[in-house]
Amino acid sequence: MHSRRASDPARNSPAPPLPLTLAETAFLLDFDGTLVDIAPTPDAVTVTPDLPDTLQRLRGATGDAVAIISGRTIEEIDHFLPHIAYAISGEHGAALREAPDAAITHLDMPAPPDEWLRQARQFGAAHEGSIIEPKKNGLVLHYRKCPDAAGVFERFARELITDHTDFYVQPAKMAWEIRMKGVDKGKALRRIMSLPNFRDKLPIFVGDDRTDLDGVHAAQAMGGKGYLIPEDFATAEIFRAWLRQCAEMRP
Ligand SMILES: O=P(O)(O)OC[C@H]1O[C@H](O[C@H]2O[C@H](CO)[C@@H](O)[C@H](O)[C@H]2O)[C@H](O)[C@@H](O)[C@@H]1O
Numbered sequence: 001m002h003s004r005r006a007s008d009p010a011r012n013s014p015a016p017p018l019p020l021t022l023a024e025t026a027f028l029l030d031f032d033g034t035l036v037d038i039a040p041t042p043d044a045v046t047v048t049p050d051l052p053d054t055l056q057r058l059r060g061a062t063g064d065a066v067a068i069i070s071g072r073t074i075e076e077i078d079h080f081l082p083h084i085a086y087a088i089s090g091e092h093g094a095a096l097r098e099a100p101d102a103a104i105t106h107l108d109m110p111a112p113p114d115e116w117l118r119q120a121r122q123f124g125a126a127h128e129g130s131i132i133e134p135k136k137n138g139l140v141l142h143y144r145k146c147p148d149a150a151g152v153f154e155r156f157a158r159e160l161i162t163d164h165t166d167f168y169v170q171p172a173k174m175a176w177e178i179r180m181k182g183v184d185k186g187k188a189l190r191r192i193m194s195l196p197n198f199r200d201k202l203p204i205f206v207g208d209d210r211t212d213l214d215g216v217h218a219a220q221a222m223g224g225k226g227y228l229i230p231e232d233f234a235t236a237e238i239f240r241a242w243l244r245q246c247a248e249m250r251p
Helices: 051-062 074-080 114-125 147-160 185-193 210-221 236-247
Strands: 025-029 066-069 087-090 095-097 131-135 138-142 167-172 175-180 202-207 225-228
Touching: 025 051, 025 185, 025 236, 051 066, 051 236, 066 185, 074 087, 074 095, 087 185, 095 185, 114 131, 114 138, 114 147, 138 147, 147 167, 147 175, 167 210, 185 202, 185 210, 202 210, 210 225
Parallel strands: 025 066, 025 202, 066 087, 202 225
Antiparallel strands: 087 095, 131 138, 138 175, 167 175
16 A cells, blocks of 8 residues: 655646446445544544444435445444434444444354463553554554554564464554454445345545455445545545435435
8 A cells, every 4th residue: 555745746647537326336435534633542432423424325325335444343343323324334344233223243252361361461551652552353453642662562463463363463544453364444335235225336445544445345346436545545534425415416
């Protein structure tokens, strides 16, 4: 993934074209850095006032073909955007809720050993500002508030998972994430695109991080569009303005 600098004239290039018809389009959207701006801590993200209405309008215009695909848990997405997306995939595809009233299902995968979380919390306590975020299928070591410790965090994460071949260490935005092998946002997108409301539509996936590349490639492979911030939309704010334009398109 390449990125553009503020001085790059391409930053000012127009956003991608609007879809031709919403009735034949499905929106599958990343959360952090896309639907919301990156914030100093995971709890501190804010939803812009018009975003829930934008997503509700898109649901109406697409026949409920609006999904969020996030690295976060589904419960966290519900906290920020309650009952807004039709389907939600969490933990990079390890969890799925197919419809608003459906139960959350988890892929049958081994959980990380409890000992990892205990050790990670002990390690985090020695680094002021760090955040240890547990997930069912992994954990995230955030160093945004202690950036000089990035290398130490990486070493700790790699040593922690030594000999556990089911997991790997993924670089994330100011964080290292211990992730389960075998799940990714591309697979999550394909699962959601097989659901009745999504099937037979062209997917538009938008994300901002290297974990989103699988979603981008899967959408493109299905004949749809895969977009990245800042390559295709200079900022998340510009992407959200584009999404609003989509929501306001005539049927
Ligand atoms: O797949 P996403 O919806 O993009 O989620 C990716 C990770 O996002 C969160 O961490 C990142 O965003 C935080 C809030 O802006 C920021 O403080 C942190 O530095 C970023 O790494 C979230 O905490 C993770 O669980 C997600 O996997």
